[in-house]
Amino acid sequence: MQYLLTEQQKARHGNFKAFVKENVEPFAEEWDREQKIPESVISMLAKPGYLGCSLPQEQGGQGWDTVTFGLLNEALGRGSSSLTGVLTVQTMVSKALLKFGSVEQIQKWIPLLAKGEIIGAFALTEPGAGSDLNALATEFTRSDGGYLVLNGVKKWITCGQFASLFLVFGKLGDRSLACLVPREAPGLEVEPIRDLMGFRAAGLAKLAFNNVEVPAANVVGKPGFALSHVAPVGLHHGRISTACSALGLLRGCFEESIAWAATRRICNQPLGDIGMIRSLIAQIGTDLEAGGFLCHSGCRAADENLPEAFEKAVMAKYFTSRAAVRAASDAVQIQGAAGCHGSSPVSRFYRDAKIMEIIEGTTQIHEHLLGGIFVGQTHRS
Amino acid sequence: MINSASTEEEKKVRETVTKFLLSSINISNLNNDDNLFESGIVNSLFAVQLMTFLEKTFALEIGMDDLDIENFKSVNATTAFVMRKKSWQKAEAKP
Numbered sequence: 001m002q003y004l005l006t007e008q009q010k011a012r013h014g015n016f017k018a019f020v021k022e023n024v025e026p027f028a029e030e031w032d033r034e035q036k037i038p039e040s041v042i043s044m045l046a047k048p049g050y051l052g053c054s055l056p057q058e059q060g061g062q063g064w065d066t067v068t069f070g071l072l073n074e075a076l077g078r079g080s081s082s083l084t085g086v087l088t089v090q091t092m093v094s095k096a097l098l099k100f101g102s103v104e105q106i107q108k109w110i111p112l113l114a115k116g117e118i119i120g121a122f123a124l125t126e127p128g129a130g131s132d133l134n135a136l137a138t139e140f141t142r143s144d145g146g147y148l149v150l151n152g153v154k155k156w157i158t159c160g161q162f163a164s165l166f167l168v169f170g171k172l173g174d175r176s177l178a179c180l181v182p183r184e185a186p187g188l189e190v191e192p193i194r195d196l197m198g199f200r201a202a203g204l205a206k207l208a209f210n211n212v213e214v215p216a217a218n219v220v221g222k223p224g225f226a227l228s229h230v231a232p233v234g235l236h237h238g239r240i241s242t243a244c245s246a247l248g249l250l251r252g253c254f255e256e257s258i259a260w261a262a263t264r265r266i267c268n269q270p271l272g273d274i275g276m277i278r279s280l281i282a283q284i285g286t287d288l289e290a291g292g293f294l295c296h297s298g299c300r301a302a303d304e305n306l307p308e309a310f311e312k313a314v315m316a317k318y319f320t321s322r323a324a325v326r327a328a329s330d331a332v333q334i335q336g337a338a339g340c341h342g343s344s345p346v347s348r349f350y351r352d353a354k355i356m357e358i359i360e361g362t363t364q365i366h367e368h369l370l371g372g373i374f375v376g377q378t379h380r381s
Numbered sequence: 382m383i384n385s386a387s388t389e390e391e392k393k394v395r396e397t398v399t400k401f402l403l404s405s406i407n408i409s410n411l412n413n414d415d416n417l418f419e420s421g422i423v424n425s426l427f428a429v430q431l432m433t434f435l436e437k438t439f440a441l442e443i444g445m446d447d448l449d450i451e452n453f454k455s456v457n458a459t460t461a462f463v464m465r466k467k468s469w470q471k472a473e474a475k476p
Contacts, residue, residue, distance in 0.1 A: 100445045222448040228428040229448060236429065305437045307405075307430040314426070372424055376407040 001292045005067070012068055016075035019048070024079030025345075031201040032348050035194055037083055039162075045083070046116025051090050054237075055098065059106070060114035066302040070244040070295055077248025078255075081352035082201035084248070085158045086119065088241040088360075093120030093167045096178070096234035100221035105180065109165065121163035122234055123154040123181075123207055130156075131365050133227050138170030140177050143213065148172070148179065150187075150212040158359075160205025161192045167234070168209070169226050176226035180218040187212040198351035199359075236310055238360040240298055243316035246324040246356045247291045249349050253327035254284045256346050257334045264335075271334070280330040287323035294319050311373055318366040321356035328353040387464075394439070395460040401434050402456065413456040428453070435459070441466050 002010060023044060031037050045051055054069040055061025064072075069091070076084040094113045097105060112118045129135040138152025152170055160166075166181045166188075181188065193204040221230045258281060261272030271277050294316040301309035331346040332339035339346045357363045395413070402411055406422050417423055431453060432443050441463070452462035 100448070102445060221445055224450065225448045228425075229432065232426065232429045305433055307401075307434040307437070309433070310426045310430050369424055369426065372407070 001289070001296060004296055005071075009065075009068055009071060012064070013071040013075065016072050017078070020075045020079040024076065024083060028080035028083070029342055029345065029348060031080060031082060033200075033342065035200045037080075037086070037201045037203065041083065042086060042116065042119065042162075045086065049115075051087060051116035051119075052094065052114025054091060055094055055110060055114040059098070060111035066240065066299040067296065070240060070299040073241045073244035074248040074251070074295070077245030078252045079248075080201070081245060081249060081355070082199050084241070084245040085199055085202035088238055088245065089122050089158045089163075090116075090120055091241055092122045092234035092238045093165070095237045096122075096167060096230050097180075097220060099233050100178075100225070100230050102217070104217065105220065109180070113165075118164040119159055119162060120165045120167060121157050121159045121205075122238070123157050123160070123166045123168040124231060125154060125156050127153055127155045131362055133169075133231070136170055136176070136227075138168065138209065140170050140172040140179065140214075142172075145213075146216055147213045148177075148216055148219070150179070150181065150209045150214055152209050154207040154209075156193065157205050157207055158199070159203045160190060160207055161203035163203075166207065167220065167230075168207075169231060172223050175224040176228070176231075177223050178220040178226035178230040179214050180220060181209070181212060181214055185212050185214065196355075198348075198353070198355040200351075232310070235360055236302075236313055239313040239317040240295075240302060242356055242360050243291075243298060243313065243320045244295050246317070246320035246353070247288070247295050249324045249353055249356070250284065250288045250291055250320060250327050252345060252349055253324070253331040254281070254288050256344070256349075257281050257284060257331045260335050260338075277334060280334055284327040284330055287319075287327060291316070291320040291323055311370065314361070314366050314369055317356075317360060318363060318370065321353070322363060324349075324353040324356055391460060391464055394463050395456060397438060398435075398459050398463070399456050401431075401438075405430060405434075411456060415456070416454050418450065418454055431459070435463060439463050439467060441470070 049062040050072060052061035053064045053072060054066060057063040073084055073087060076087060090113060094110060098110055113120055126137060128137060140148045140150055143149050150168065164183050167178060168181050169176065169178050171177065187210045189208040191206040193206055196204060261277055261281060262270060264271040298309065298312040298316040301312045328346060328350040332350050335344055335346055338344050341347060399411060405427065408422050435441055436443055451458055453459055
């Protein structure tokens, strides 16, 4: 699907892939094993402007289009899903803030996020509220001093271990509210979550807010619009990022599988000459192509600011995350025992792929949403 | 003349908004004052899709200050919002 890209997009994709080949692929297994991405790597991602690539140039970003943002996620996803997670949540926070933040908030925070001088985290999920966001128990109350007082617990927050700024979602009375909370706010406790199945280096954390005082000026959007507008804008960009990252993981499965099939011999013939292995590789390769088109379509629709961009992003993420799980399973199967060991990237792909079916909306939530949209089309016609 | 032109424009905006809503939500009839958000007929993407549609179709920029349910709750409310926003933008564009 290279023919759909402009010469500039192709050139940048080439640069992204070269960056990942040199700086990410050789170290991804170590980060996964250590459950940590070194700070120097985050700086390395920030230096070429990758963390603010889709933010406006006048705000310190690169001003790249969504297609290019998708290509960056695809390239990074080939190397490390955990590292791509940093770009995912940085973009979720930045885009939600850029759209619904006040002039003062945008001037203060966006240039820092764009340059990667601070890392943001999207604090939405709770121990008792994942797919059902209306069940959020985090509470904001108004204090006499004009502050908001925040109490509650957030869990599974990507980059929570090292983020400097949290976009926290909760309720103010019966209205949803989104608020910026700096890491140093008194009463905020960050507890690292270790030993995840996948995304092990993505710095997930549990956040406990105990009577955290937040200035009213930190509210993003208006009370009542956090779940209908602010979160969906962030999640939309999160889905684009995750869809393209899963596509990169699919490419990793494809490349590792064809390389193994070409060199591994069994019964005096290359593994790739065996029909059953070809079947598995045919499925991975075709999913890779189909996923590429869905991701491109979602990114293009976002660039055109089309209303259907939101459902196209859901479709792309739904398809590529499920295809990544299948591809990673087959890639391990093709490599056999070797694929079950940490020395082969496909063992990590297998663990990371499953996480992609869960983050930014589970497969089942996506099916509920898309099924409703498709059934509704019949109703409307 | 100005009033009739304005009324004509408002009518076009109302028709365009209604057409989008009928193509976006599972409902065959929509009255101009039906409350979209209280009816339970919209999904979790609807609010941002409507916002994006209005921005794209009417060349508007919707931001924090526009977040008011009174601006989007029905066909009539959305039409009035678009008309207000367009007149503000025209006024701002004047030297």
